[in-house]
Amino acid sequence: MREIRYLGDPVLRTPAEPVTAFDRDLRRLIDEMFATMRMADGVGLAGPQIGVGKRLFVYDISNRQGHIVNPELVIDDPAEVVEEEGCLSVPARESGRPLYAPTPRAAGVTVRGFDRLGRPVQVTARGMLARCFQHEFDHLEGRLYVDRLPRETARKIMQQAH
Numbered sequence: 001m002r003e004i005r006y007l008g009d010p011v012l013r014t015p016a017e018p019v020t021a022f023d024r025d026l027r028r029l030i031d032e033m034f035a036t037m038r039m040a041d042g043v044g045l046a047g048p049q050i051g052v053g054k055r056l057f058v059y060d061i062s063n064r065q066g067h068i069v070n071p072e073l074v075i076d077d078p079a080e081v082v083e084e085e086g087c088l089s090v091p092a093r094e095s096g097r098p099l100y101a102p103t104p105r106a107a108g109v110t111v112r113g114f115d116r117l118g119r120p121v122q123v124t125a126r127g128m129l130a131r132c133f134q135h136e137f138d139h140l141e142g143r144l145y146v147d148r149l150p151r152e153t154a155r156k157i158m159q160q161a162h
């Protein structure tokens with residue numbers, strides 16, 4: 001279990017560095033990220049969210065789970081889909097639960113990267129998994145879902161946030 005970093009922590013606004021060593025430390029990190037995501041009842045978690053500025057994320061959503069190291073994201077279907085989205089790093093001050101807001105995302109994406117042993121992986125997704133991939137990829141670029149909201153909606157989220 002690792003401590004989750006919240007909005008306002010500079011690590012969430014810093015582009016992450018590529019993973020260079022596919023070693024035991026990486027495998028332990030991935031295991032810890034899974035444990036942290038599950039304990040927090042999340043569907044995805046990126047390195048910067050636990051203060052690790054490395055390009056990797058884990059996910060568990062829509063009966064699909066996995067991890068991707070050094071991901072590249074390709075938009076296959078740019079049609080905009082707006083659905084409720086939240087983030088473990090943007091919890092409400094009072095409840096501690098993620099704050100949700102309708103967030104625009106592309107309808108379909110493909111993520112290419114590597115697994116914990118350095119083997120190439122590729123996942124094509126639509127729906128909530130595609131949304132999750134775009135959300136987690138944003139974290140690796142130092143972006144948050146609130147950046148994609150209309151200004152007024154983002155302002156309301158910020159006011160309620162931790």
Ligand SMILES: [Zn+2]
Nearest residue numbers: 086087088089
């Ligand atoms: Zn997030």
